[in-house]
Amino acid sequence: MSEILVVGSLAYDSIETPSGKVERALGGSANYFSLAASLFSKVRVVGVVGEDYDQNHYDLLHARGVDLAGLSRVEGKTFHWAGSYEGDLNEAKTLKTELNVFEHFNPNLPEHFKDSSFVFLANIAPELQLQVLEQVKEPKFVGMDTMNFWISIKKDKLIEVLKKVNLVLINEGEAKMLTGAENAISAAPMITEMGPDAVVIKRGEYGFALYTKAEGFFILPAMPIPKVIDPTGAGDTFAGGFFGYLAAQKTIPTISSLKHACIMGSIMASHTIQDFSVTALSKVTMSDVEVRLAGYRKVIAL
């Protein structure tokens, strides 16, 4: 089993959905990612929190064996995002983004993090993603995410990162925005032409499309969930399940393991959306995963 290094946000989120609302609940890409990935593999987190960050939220990751040596606590407040979802829950409307301590974040890797085999650059500024890559020695497999904000204002830097990664995980709207393509199917090969060998386009309630230069498309639906409470963190959870699964394999990623990793990402994300914040995700056990995986296999079985 190999270690996964993740760099991303640790945040407090205030969220409103048709099912209710929460104030300053635990969030952030690194939290969702780590909780999902740590079910399968060892995880190392790089990030920053403020003085208001709750001890219980350190403990939550610590109890899952996550190495927090790269987590710095600095003066000021933790990153805060407020958003709301309406109707079909497919898109969040951002109400407030308070970067706080994240504004001056400079990811510095503890020495023992530098030999990590798997690296996931969650959705942070492309310069910071590059800064992390410069510090790791010889990663076997690097993945990244991004978002509309960076595509609009930092596209050149983003394209530099794309050249240095093996895989991109990106949502459908952002894949179209990045490439100018009309749909996910035409966007995927345009993304791999930018550098990575593989791209996973996350399609929310519709599942995912994996595209590899070598083998083309692998597309499957999401686990059917009748009642979605809060979709926040689903994409980061997908990435966590995906990397957690990959890093737990004995070989370096193959087409076959990438496919299974997508399914594991999907299964993990299907838990996250069943409650606010990390409430459902943090309770998931390996046996829950196996039960849901069996259900999923039935849904797609001919």
Add this chain to the structure above:
Amino acid sequence: MSEILVVGSLAYDSIETPSGKVERALGGSANYFSLAASLFSKVRVVGVVGEDYDQNHYDLLHARGVDLAGLSRVEGKTFHWAGSYEGDLNEAKTLKTELNVFEHFNPNLPEHFKDSSFVFLANIAPELQLQVLEQVKEPKFVGMDTMNFWISIKKDKLIEVLKKVNLVLINEGEAKMLTGAENAISAAPMITEMGPDAVVIKRGEYGFALYTKAEGFFILPAMPIPKVIDPTGAGDTFAGGFFGYLAAQKTIPTISSLKHACIMGSIMASHTIQDFSVTALSKVTMSDVEVRLAGYRKVIAL
């Protein structure tokens, strides 16, 4: 092999999409359905056209062995629909609906149509769907489609039809509208509670979700198509491929044949969207279907 009776529209469509436009091109649910279904099974059409209906358009179905004895030609003009699609092509904006000869349509079945084993009630007024059902003797399997217009203004009649059919094919937006559900996953079991044993929710570029009372969900993606020219008729083509496949089987529909029928529907629809009107669909051969089916199996194969 059993005969399929279809009742629906034969129309001329004026359509604009980001790829171009066509004026008064052949359309209508019965045309798309028949062209798709006739690749697999014998089809009998019930419908009405006006004096302007082109002989070539009779010939097109006739050449595919479709029985046109139930097609009446009356004074006046053929049903005309004008619509446009923008951006992601997921929704048509209706610009004009001229019912013309369709306004006084009363489906009367030729005697030899009454013993049809398979019946598909395409998207027409629920009263007309009932009128057809009253005339068929002992169909083995009846399916129906509908649309937002009938859900808004004829919901009671529609619910009467739902009680008399084995299966509903419906698009995702309409499934939510019919049930008030938030998503397709919660809508599906609500629809089967209204009567049918099975429902297929058509999700456009995202594929389909089959739900049966007996076995729950079967969900798969659509065939990936990088360039969609015109999505008009995709749903009716899906229904045609679906029924064509089912009626060609030796047994009455089973869960397994319903699943394969969904895939065949999907494969047929993936051709329709590659050109305007029935241009691509009318050229599809069995060998094209086999090639695409092999490609599709690869896309979903673990």
